[in-house]
Amino acid sequence: MSEMGNRIDNQNEIKYKVDAPKRMSRWWVFFLIIKSFRSIIIPLVITIFANGWEDFDFLTLLVIGIILFILFRTILAFLSWWNFKYVFTDDELQITEGRFVKQQRSISLDRIQSIQQNTTIFHRLFKLTTLSFQTAAQGDESTHKLEMVSIKEANRIKDHINDVKEKDRQEIEEEAEGEFTLAPSKHYEMSPKDIFFATLTSVSLFAIIPVMLTVINQVDDFLNLEKYSKALLNALENSMFIIAVLGVFLFILAIPIGFLTMYFRYGHYRVTSDEKRIYIKKGILNQTEFTISKEKVNGIVFKKTFIRRWFGLVEVDLVSTGELEQDKVETDLLFPFIGEKRARLLIPEILPSFTTGLTKEKLPKKSLLIKLIRPSYLWMISTGALLYFWIDFWFISLILFVLIVLLRIMSYVQSYHGLENPFIELQSGMFSIERFATKHRKIDMIAMKESWLQRRFGLVTLIVSVRSKPVHHATITDIPKEAAMRYYQWYGKR
């Protein structure tokens, strides 16, 4: 592909000369063909197993079918590749595409809110990557992808977009001197120790056990281990002790598996930022880089899961208007797991315009009362069903009751709210705790809901909504009406 782009940048001028629109890398054709295989692989495997290996006629038919399929997909892929072209100008990105019907779209560069770079193993082999541009539009219109560009080209594009945005900002702010963007400073790099610790405290660890059991089962069917294990199984069934030991053994085995999964997902996790943007890079095989403009951050969420809480680990998410489509990696994640103290040190560095850890106000005693008094339909229905169908297990109803009471008490203890103009912070949760911090001008809406029961107690539920995709609503239930009115009034005034 001829690369005829020239880039000259002085302090205040940008010239990005593009003589010809560019295509994706040639390997994209190959990639598209392989991708199309994904859709037929399962029916293919099933038909093969169903009809057996021995039927020669069937096999020939199958092979012919596969060859035709590959031929067909190759033509389509080639057409896709041939017709997909993109151009960057000073103001916009223009894309023409379409296998048979030509389509064109133009995206104004200042509409681009964030850029994500995704590199799978396949991409890396050929020094390629994928760039996704996120705009504020909804649905299909929102993301534009360049699926296979060289890394060099990707960097050039990113720089170009950033330069254009700098220039726009300069023009708007009318600054006389050129504005220097500080070199990115590295805030955080995840160590294997962090990942290990996170694996240990992860709930999904327990989920691995049934998975492994299924695997063992499958292997058993295949190799017909039953003969050998019959004796073993007999011994097992007769001893709870051995089952317990087996459980522990499986659990311990699950740890390295969990660790590896985590490592592949979060290895090389790095957070850097400069004056305007935050850069998050992660992944070993499949590398992703996420860029988000600091301006676009509307709030910070701290999540503590049940287990991790006791070890002082939190997950920090950013609520922003630059989120990408759901099928990609969690892109609103700032720190998937980090020590709480460390987070408190790093956040002011990364987002100096946010203040967290405000003085917290607890809920009054009457909130606890209302939480306990509130009838639990879950409990009532389960107890009803239990007594009717499985009356032998009546004690489960009692356990459930105690559990619900405990959860409600925890919900009471863990709810906080705080205000220090212009920052507001809400915290709530039962099993896991979630704390949301935001600023006055980032809030889109404040609402209060007051149920019949709450009215008797002078309590309400406060909802603070912040712009994001999807919308983020931070809620705190059973907060005194006076406190909620205070926030309501505070928000209404400018």
Place this chain on the structure above:
Amino acid sequence: MTDTIDEPQQSISKEAVKIWRLTAFLNQIPLLAIAGGMIYASDRFGWVEWIGMILYILLALILLRAIYKIFIYPVYLQKTWRYDITDQQIQLKYGALEKTFVLVPMTKVQYVNTNQGPLLRRYGLLNLAIGTMASTHEIPALPEKEAIEIRTRIASQANIKDSDE
């Protein structure tokens, strides 16, 4: 600018009651029909006994809810619906058993739409939908003149494009 933000005072059209009654009626009928149909089927085809019992209970519940939604709910909803629109913000307050208060600053408003089904049209009313990036809020059953006046006011203040539906 006043020191405190007062509770919203404006109320919505009384005709809303009639319209909501009719809509609730139309909504509940199919439910009742289905429940009734299933009871009949359970009888005719001899389904297990306790299904019939549950179905009767369901029917009773649906009937109660239908009566509530048709006769009681619309009256209280209309009586308690309040809104207030100033230069600074839009306030909504609605709900009888469960009250909801909403505050949206004028600057956050992204669009204002109106919609009007055949029932509303008959009484000369419009539903006004005010949208921010985060959510949409609807003030139901406003007299046409009022609705359009409000829409123009918000549109000019919030500097947005508006559209008719």
